[in-house]
Amino acid sequence: MSQASFPMTTASEPGSPVYFDANPLSDRHLTGIGRYEARLALAMAAHRPVRFFKQNELVMPPADLSWSQDQDLGEWARTLMTGERVPFSQPPQGSIGIWPLLRPIERTFDREVTILHDLTPLILPQTHKQETRSHFQGLCARAITSSDIALAVSHSTASDASWLAEIDPSRIVVAHSGPSLCVGHHADETPVERKSGIGLIVSTLEPRKNPQFLFDWFYSSKVLPDDAELWWVGPDGWLTSKEKLEQYEQQPGSDRRVKFLGVVSDSELCQLYRTVEWSIYPSLYEGFGFPVLDSLRHGTPVLTSYNSSLREFDSKGLYFFDPCDPGSVDDAWRQWQAETPVSIARDRLERQYSWDNVARTILESCADVVAFDQESSVAA
Numbered sequence: 320m321s322q323a324s325f326p327m328t329t330a331s332e333p334g335s336p337v338y339f340d341a342n343p344l345s346d347r348h349l350t351g352i353g354r355y356e357a358r359l360a361l362a363m364a365a366h367r368p369v370r371f372f373k374q375n376e377l378v379m380p381p382a383d384l385s386w387s388q389d390q391d392l393g394e395w396a397r398t399l400m401t402g403e404r405v406p407f408s409q410p411p412q413g414s415i416g417i418w419p420l421l422r423p424i425e426r427t428f429d430r431e432v433t434i435l436h437d438l439t440p441l442i443l444p445q446t447h448k449q450e451t452r453s454h455f456q457g458l459c460a461r462a463i464t465s466s467d468i469a470l471a472v473s474h475s476t477a478s479d480a481s482w483l484a485e486i487d488p489s490r491i492v493v494a495h496s497g498p499s500l501c502v503g504h505h506a507d508e509t510p511v512e513r514k515s516g517i518g519l520i521v522s523t524l525e526p527r528k529n530p531q532f533l534f535d536w537f538y539s540s541k542v543l544p545d546d547a548e549l550w551w552v553g554p555d556g557w558l559t560s561k562e563k564l565e566q567y568e569q570q571p572g573s574d575r576r577v578k579f580l581g582v583v584s585d586s587e588l589c590q591l592y593r594t595v596e597w598s599i600y601p602s603l604y605e606g607f608g609f610p611v612l613d614s615l616r617h618g619t620p621v622l623t624s625y626n627s628s629l630r631e632f633d634s635k636g637l638y639f640f641d642p643c644d645p646g647s648v649d650d651a652w653r654q655w656q657a658e659t660p661v662s663i664a665r666d667r668l669e670r671q672y673s674w675d676n677v678a679r680t681i682l683e684s685c686a687d688v689v690a691f692d693q694e695s696s697v698a699a
Contacts, residue, residue, distance in 0.1 A: 334367045335413030337681075338428060341371040341378050343419045344396045348554045348582050350523060352436055354499050354609070355472075356419040357392045359434075362497070362674035366682060367415075371399065372407050379403040388502035388674070391585045415685055421454055424462050430685040433458075433466040435491075437606025437627075438479045439527060446527040446603065448557055459484040468684045470677075472496050472607040473628035492684045495631070497674035498616055499609040500585055500592075507586035511593045516544045519595040519619070521588070521610040522602070524564060524579075525556030529601040529624075529642050534567040536601075536645040538575060542652045546574045549599075552591065554582050592617035597655065601642045605629050611637075616668050620661050622651045636663040 339360050346353035360369055364386050371378040379402040385395065410416070416428030420436070440447040440455040463469060463484050469491045471477035481488045500506065522528040530551075537549050567577050583591070592598070598614040600623040608629050614621040615634050623629050625639035638651035655661070 335411055335415065335429075336368040336370045337363050337415045337417060338370045338372055338410060339417050340419055340422075341373045341400065344371070344400060345373075346396075349393045349396050350554065350582075351609075352420050352434075353396065354392055355434070355436065355496060356417075357396055358388065358497060358499065358502070358674050359417075359419075359677055361386055361388050361395075362678040363681070365675070366678055370410075371402075373404075375407050376404040377407050379405060389504055389506070391506070393584070415681070417681070418466070421458050422462050422465065424465055426465050430467050430688060431465060432468045432470055432681055432685065433463055435469050435471045435476050435480050435484075435606070437472075437476055437604070438483050439604050439606070441483055442479065443527055443604050446525070461485070466490070467688045468492060468681070470494055470681060470684070473605075473631055475628035475631065476606045490688075492680060494677040494680040495672050496607050496609070496612075497672050497677060498612050498668075500613045501589050501616065502674065505593075506584075506589040509590065511590055513596050514594055515596055516547045517595045517597075518547065518549045519591055519598040519614075520549065520551050520553075520600065521598070521613070522551070522553045522600070523556040524551070524553060524559050526559055527603050528556075529603050530559065530564055532642060532645070533599065533601045534564070534577060536648050537577065538567070538570045538573055540645065540649055540652070542649045542656075543575070548575065549577045550580055550591065550595065551577065552580045552583055552588060588613075589617070592619050595619060597622065599648075600624065600629070601640075601648075602626075602629070603642055608632065612668065612672055615663050616665055618663050618665070620655050620659075620663075622648060622655065634663060634668060636661045 339356060343353040343356050363369055380399055381402050384398055410428050412429060414428045415430045415432060418433045422433050440452045444452050463486050469480060469486055471480060471491055471493050473495060474493055477491050477493045480491055524530060569576050592614060598619050598621045600610050600621060602624050604627045606628055611621055611623050611629060611632055615636055620636040622638045622640060624642040638655045640647040640651040
C-alpha cells in the first residue's frame with residue numbers, strides 16, 4: 320500500500336497528517352512515555368489524520384484498531400504494532416512530526432515537535448545509566464534545535480529546558496498531561512470497597528522513585544497501623560535489584576508487609592486505586608507525575624514529594640512531604656488523618672488535565688510558528 324492510499328485513522332477533521340514516532344509504543348509494558356504517546360495519538364486523531372512511523376517505515380494501523388481512549392492501552396499498542404509496514408516516502412506538505420522522546424538532528428516534516436517529559440538524566444545523573452545520560456546530552460545540545468516546538472509536560476520541565484537545552488525559550492510551550500488511566504470512565508466498573516491500612520505506589524522500580532527511603536519509612540514510622548500493607552505496582556527498572564528490594568517484603572518482628580504486584584492491566588490498576596486507602600509517591604524529581612493525578616481522579620488521597628512538577632498539583636487530597644525526611648512523611652500522614660474523610664473534586668481535575676488540550680496546544684503552536692515565519696518572510 321502506498322502512502323497516497325494510507326487509510327484515515329478516524330473521521331477526523333480535514334487537515335495535514337500528524338506523524339508519531341512509534342518507537343516508544345514498542346515498550347512491552349507501555350508505561351511512562353509510551354503511555355503518554357498512546358493517549359496523545361488517540362486525542363490527536365479527533366483533530367487530524369494520525370500516522371505512525373518507525374525508522375524508514377510507516378506502521379499501518381489494522382482496520383479493526385479502536386480509537387477510543389477507554390481501552391487497555393497495552394493491548395491497543397500491541398495491536399497497532401502488528402500492522403503492515405510500508406516504506407516511508409516524503410510526507411505531504413503541512414505535515415507535523417511528533418517525537419515523543421529523543422529525536423535525530425535531521426528534519427523530516429514541515430513542522431516538528433519534541434515532547435519534553437523530564438530532563439532528570441542531566442539533573443539527577445546518578446539515577447540513570449551512562450548511555451541514557453549521553454542520549455539526553457545530545458538531545459539538549461544539538462538535536463532539539465531541529466524542533467519548531469518543544470512541548471513540556473509541566474512548567475517545571477519547561478523551566479529546566481530553558482537553561483539545559485539549546486532552544487529558544489519562546490519555542491517551549493507547556494501543556495499539562497491528561498490522566499494515564501480511565502479517561503472517560505473506569506476501566507473496571509466493578510464495585511469495590513476501600514481496605515483500611517493499605518497504601519499503593521505505582522512506579523517503575525528505579526532509584527529516582529526513592530524506593531529504599533519509602534521502605535525504611537514504612538517499617539519505622541510510628542504513625543502507620545501495625546498491620547499496614549504497601550502494594551507496589553510497576554515493572555523492574557534500572558540500577559535497582561528487585562532481589563535486593565524483596566528483602567523489604569517483610570521485616571523480622573513487624574506485622575507490616577510490602578507486596579510487589581508487578582505490571583497489571585489497566586482494569587486491575589483502576590480497581591487497585593479504588594481499593595486502597597491511600598497512595599504515596601516519594602519521587603526525587605518528576606516531569607509530571609501520572610500516579611498522583613490518577614490517584615486523585617480515583618478519589619484516593621495521595622502523599623507525595625514536594626519538588627519539581629509535583630508542586631504544580633493543586634487539589635484536595637494532596638499531602639506533601641520532603642522525600643529525604645521521613646519525619647515530614649509522618650506529618651503529611653497526620654494531616655491527611657486530621658482531614659479524613661476527604662472529598663476530591665474529579666470534575667475540576669478533568670478541566671485542568673485534558674488530552675484534548677494537549678492536542679490542541681500542539682496544533683495551535685505549530686500554526687503560530689507558520690504565521691510567524693510568514694510574517695518574517697514578508698518583513699524581509
